[in-house]
Amino acid sequence: QWIFLNDEFVRKEDAKISVYDHGFLYGDGVFEGIRVYSGNIFKMEEHMERLYQSAKSIMLNIPYSTEELTKLTIETVKKNGLENAYIRLVISRGIGDLGLDPYKCLKANVVIIVEPLAIFPEHLYESGIDIITVPTRRNRPDVLSPKVKSLNYLNNVLVRIEAHLANVSEALMLNDQGYVAEGSADNVFILKKNKLLTPPGYVGALEGITRNAIIDLATELGYEVKEEPFTRHDVYTADEVFLTGTAAEVIAVIKVDGRVIGEGRPGKHTNILLEAFRKLVVKDGVP
Numbered sequence: 001q002w003i004f005l006n007d008e009f010v011r012k013e014d015a016k017i018s019v020y021d022h023g024f025l026y027g028d029g030v031f032e033g034i035r036v037y038s039g040n041i042f043k044m045e046e047h048m049e050r051l052y053q054s055a056k057s058i059m060l061n062i063p064y065s066t067e068e069l070t071k072l073t074i075e076t077v078k079k080n081g082l083e084n085a086y087i088r089l090v091i092s093r094g095i096g097d098l099g100l101d102p103y104k105c106l107k108a109n110v111v112i113i114v115e116p117l118a119i120f121p122e123h124l125y126e127s128g129i130d131i132i133t134v135p136t137r138r139n140r141p142d143v144l145s146p147k148v149k150s151l152n153y154l155n156n157v158l159v160r161i162e163a164h165l166a167n168v169s170e171a172l173m174l175n176d177q178g179y180v181a182e183g184s185a186d187n188v189f190i191l192k193k194n195k196l197l198t199p200p201g202y203v204g205a206l207e208g209i210t211r212n213a214i215i216d217l218a219t220e221l222g223y224e225v226k227e228e229p230f231t232r233h234d235v236y237t238a239d240e241v242f243l244t245g246t247a248a249e250v251i252a253v254i255k256v257d258g259r260v261i262g263e264g265r266p267g268k269h270t271n272i273l274l275e276a277f278r279k280l281v282v283k284d285g286v287p
């Protein structure tokens with residue numbers, strides 16, 4: 001396995017970064033997760049745009065143009081010879097001293113990792129998953145925008161710990177007002193009386209690229225889709241619930257905090273959208 005690390009390709013075992021890197025010391029950096037389906041990189045432009053916007057928001061200078069980084073990403077995929085894979089792009093502030101001062105970090109560290117991925121086993125797409133809501137709150141948009149995909153994933157990590165302790169595969173965070181925000185690494189949709197709802201960005205959710213693809217697909221398929229805040233009550237009483245994400249794709253939720261959703265199996269509309277999504281990813285991508 002080849003890793004792109006600051007201008008060169010190195011073997012996985014040689015891909016090392018200094019302990020003075022501020023991504024390590026302070027979570028100072030940004031990242032992206034992208035999928036490769038049948039050799040095509042899905043929504044490459046959108047991921048690159050989000051990466052550069054995240055970096056701009058935290059005043060992190062990526063030492064490549066979008067075009068250069070796009071080329072390097074494609075090259076890393078090809079070099080690893082994988083037709084179906086997950087790409088992780090990480091840009092950290094770089095090496096500084098032990099102080100917080102980012103201005104002492106003269107050059108960002110750039111890493112591109114490509115590897116095979118299976119997040120949820122296939123049987124969970126058929127059965128659907130059981131989730132909970134947790135006390136960990138999504139950070140407020142006016143503090144650090146959830147639109148920034150930063151290396152600061154502590155609340156998402158805590159969500160995963162809470163899910164693990166409750167013996168479920170994923171969990172939902174609320175925002176500080178109690179509106180449902182998102183999962184640890186995925187967005188949430190509910191379907192109620194044929195209307196599809198997902199929380200708007202200002203509630204406190206990453207503007208997921210899979211989420212946006214599902215909004216477009218569902219609209220094309222004739223569903224009424226709205227970005228609207230909703231509460232746990234709305235989730236408990238929804239006809240269908242599903243999560244979306246680069247890693248998770250579209251996965252049905254059949255139980256939330258012990259409340260059975262719909263008939264306790266993946267809903268008809270979730271399956272329609274999953275099927276449409278899986279068709280889209282193979283035809284829509286950068287070769």
Ligand code: PLP
Pocket residue numbers: 033156182183184185186187205206207208209210211244245246247
């Ligand atoms: N929310 C968070 C916090 C995430 O980390 C991710 C993963 O990227 C998502 C949502 C889903 O976004 P996307 O569909 O762009 O992968």
